[in-house]
Amino acid sequence: MSTIAARAQALLGRAVVATTPVAGGSICVATRLRLSDGRSAFVKTLSQPPTDFFAAEARGLEWLRTPGGVEMPTVLAVSADCLILTWIDTGPASAEAADRLARQLAVTHAAGAATFGADLDGYIGTVPLFNKPTATWAEFWVTRRVLPYLRVAHNKGAITSSDVALVERAMERIDELAGQPEPPSRIHGDLWSGNIVWGHDRVARLVDPAPYGGHRESDLAVLSLFGAPYLDRILSAYDEASPLGDGWRDRLTLHQIHPLLVHAIHFGGSYGARAGAAARALLHRPPAGSPRHG
Secondary structure, eight states: HHHHHHHHHHHHHEEEEEEEOOOOOOSSSEEEEETSSSSSEEEEEEOOOOHHHHHHHHHHHHHHHOSOOBBOOOEEOOOOOOEEEOOOBOOOOOOHHHHHHHHHHHHHHHHHSSSSSSSSSSETTTTEEEEOOBBBBHHHHHIIIHHHHHHHHHHSSSSOOOHHHHHHHHHHHHHHOSSSSSOOOOEOOOOGGEEEBBTTTTTTESSSSOOOEEHHHHHHHHHHOOOOOOOOHHHHHHHHSOOOOHHHHHHHHHHHHHHHHHHHHHOOOTTTHHHHHHHHHHSSSTTTTTOOOO
């Protein structure tokens, strides 16, 4: 019996009859478990994971679960070295599933949060996610999302000093760029297309959350940054179900700086330069309320 099968069997209290490697993310090893009762389960493992890594993910999945909201796999077992979830039979993305996802995401966001941030820190990938609450979203975004990751990316040589200066200047204008204040939303926090599992039953489910009380535009910004099937349909259906503030499309760039910095830390490449370009675009934007030309 493989190590993964033995570990899963001990946690689940039922026999594992087969294991099959499956495609997963770039961080964890993903395996399908065939159980003795005929069902399947999904297990994620990671060699020497950060403390509380899988427990944080399990907490996030349960916190995001809300009546009528977006669907997620159920946590079957969690330990320091692995997370076991219900198996999702996948299928093609569809317009019907995209519309449903948008409406359900609006319900999840509307469930809200007690504050901007969370009681406990978490992870985005293997990078710590700083969640200490703040009074406003603008303060949270600058002090918990952008500046800490900007420093780490710069220290790793993943972003140039000139791009650092651009991001810092943009953050100095956060109150002008952030739009009208909104209450904290219950957000996924890492909503790129790879974390949407399109089910065979035409229901999309979300995985790998990095959740906290944040701004709902942040989830939509990550979707827009990396693309997703039926993206335009998701955005328009969301806006119809839960209308967004004026100028929300222009603000997506602001919300994309943090995920770009996280990718710069994880993968290097051009992500640091893209964060600088996003900041430059924000700095060249006319102040709110000023006339636009052209």
